[in-house]
Amino acid sequence: MAMNSGAELPGPGTGTGPATGPGSGGADGSADDERLACGRLLSEVWEAWEDGAGAPDRDPHLRACPHCSAAVRQLDLLGVAVREAGGGREPEWDTGALTERVMDVVRLELRPGRPLPLGEREEDLWVREAMAAKALRAAAETVPGVRAGSCLIRPAESGGSPSRGPVRVRLEVVVPLAPRLRDLAEEVRRRVHGAADDALGLPVDHVDVHITDVTEPAGTDPEHPAGTEEGNQP
Amino acid sequence: MTAAATGRDAVAGTVARVAAGVPGVAFLRPGLADLFRSSARTASRAAAGDTPAGVRVSRASEAGPWEVDVQIVVHRGHRAVAVARAVRDAVTAALSGAAPGAQVTVTVTNAV
Numbered sequence: 273m274a275m276n277s278g279a280e281l282p283g284p285g286t287g288t289g290p291a292t293g294p295g296s297g298g299a300d301g302s303a304d305d306e307r308l309a310c311g312r313l314l315s316e317v318w319e320a321w322e323d324g325a326g327a328p329d330r331d332p333h334l335r336a337c338p339h340c341s342a343a344v345r346q347l348d349l350l351g352v353a354v355r356e357a358g359g360g361r362e363p364e365w366d367t368g369a370l371t372e373r374v375m376d377v378v379r380l381e382l383r384p385g386r387p388l389p390l391g392e393r394e395e396d397l398w399v400r401e402a403m404a405a406k407a408l409r410a411a412a413e414t415v416p417g418v419r420a421g422s423c424l425i426r427p428a429e430s431g432g433s434p435s436r437g438p439v440r441v442r443l444e445v446v447v448p449l450a451p452r453l454r455d456l457a458e459e460v461r462r463r464v465h466g467a468a469d470d471a472l473g474l475p476v477d478h479v480d481v482h483i484t485d486v487t488e489p490a491g492t493d494p495e496h497p498a499g500t501e502e503g504n505q506p
Numbered sequence: 507m508t509a510a511a512t513g514r515d516a517v518a519g520t521v522a523r524v525a526a527g528v529p530g531v532a533f534l535r536p537g538l539a540d541l542f543r544s545s546a547r548t549a550s551r552a553a554a555g556d557t558p559a560g561v562r563v564s565r566a567s568e569a570g571p572w573e574v575d576v577q578i579v580v581h582r583g584h585r586a587v588a589v590a591r592a593v594r595d596a597v598t599a600a601l602s603g604a605a606p607g608a609q610v611t612v613t614v615t616n617a618v
Binding site: 346349350353354356373376377380381384387390391395396397398399400402403406407470471472473474 | 532533535536579585586587588590591594609610611612613614615616617618
C-alpha cells in the first residue's frame with residue numbers, strides 16, 4: 273500500500289518507544305527528513321527565505337533549483353493560510369510580523385516534539401510538546417519581568433506509549449530581583465498551571481520552576497522592583 | 507487495491523473538509539516536511555490521490571474500522587482540548603454513515 277509511514281502518529285498501535293521514536297522530537301534522523309533532493313536542508317532554505325535571500329544575486333541556487341523554489345512556494349502558501357487565520361482580529365499585518373508567524377509554524381513543523389495528552393485519560397486527543405511548551409512559556413512571561421527559557425514536559429508516570437497520564441513540567445526562568453523569590457516562583461507556577469488548564473486542557477501533575485538567573489529590573493524604580501505584582505496579563 | 511485507495515481518499519477528503527470547518531481550527535497541519543520527504547515517491551502519491559495534509563487514514567483490514575488521524579493548527583484564544591473534541595465529534599458524525607465505528611485521533615500541533 274502506498275501508505276505514509278505513520279511515524280509521527282501518536283495514536284494506538286504506533287510507535288514502540290515514544291521516547292526514542294522518530295516522531296518524538298529526538299534529533300535522530302530529523303536532518304535526513306529535511307534534506308531535499310538537491311542536498312540542502314529544508315530548514316536552511318526556509319531560513320534563507322526568512323533572511324530575504326530571494327534576490328537572484330544573493331543565492332542563485334534558491335531560484336534555479338526546482339526543489340528549493342518549491343519549498344519556498346510552500347512557505348508562501350503557508351503565509352496565505354496564516355494571514356487568513358489571523359484575519360479579522362489582526363488586520364494590520366506587517367510583513368515582519370507575518371514572516372515571524374510563518375516561521376513559527378515552520379519551526380513547530382520541523383520540531384513538533386512528543387505527543388502529550390489532552391483532556392481525559394480515555395480520550396484520544398493530543399497536543400505536541402513544542403506547542404504546549406510555547407503556551408506555558410508565554411504564561412510564565414505574563415509575570416512582569418520574567419523571561420522563560422527551557423520548558424520540558426514529560427509524562428509524570430512511566431508506562432504506556434505514549435502515556436495518557438498527567439505530565440510534569442520543568443520550566444527555567446530568569447526573574448527580576450525581588451525581595452521574595454519564592455513568591456515570584458509560586459506566581460509563575462500558578463500561571464503555568466492555569467494556562468495548561470485554561471489554554472490547553474493538558475493534565476499537569478507538577479510544575480517545577482527553576483530560577484536560573486536573577487536580573488536587575490530594567491527601567492523600574494529600584495524602590496519598587498517588578499515581579500511580585502498580580503495582573504498585567506495581555 | 508485501487509478500490510481501497512479510493513475509499514481511503516474519500517474518507518480523508520471528508521475528514522479534511524469537516525475538520526477545517528470546525529470553529530477554532532485555523533487550518534490543518536501543513537505537512538511541509540512530508541511533502542518533500544515523499545517527493546521521490548511522486549508516482550505512488552499520484553496513484554494514491556492527493557490526500558490532504560494533516561489527515562491520515564488507514565485500516566488494519568478490509569473489513570476493519572477506519573483509523574483516522576487529524577492534525578490541526580488552532581486559533582489562539584481557543585482552548586486546545588475543546589477544539590480537538592469538537593473536531594473529533596464532527597468527524598465521527600460525518601463518517602457515521604460511510605465509515606461507522608471510525609477511530610478518530612486528533613492532535614493539536616500549533617496555534618496561530
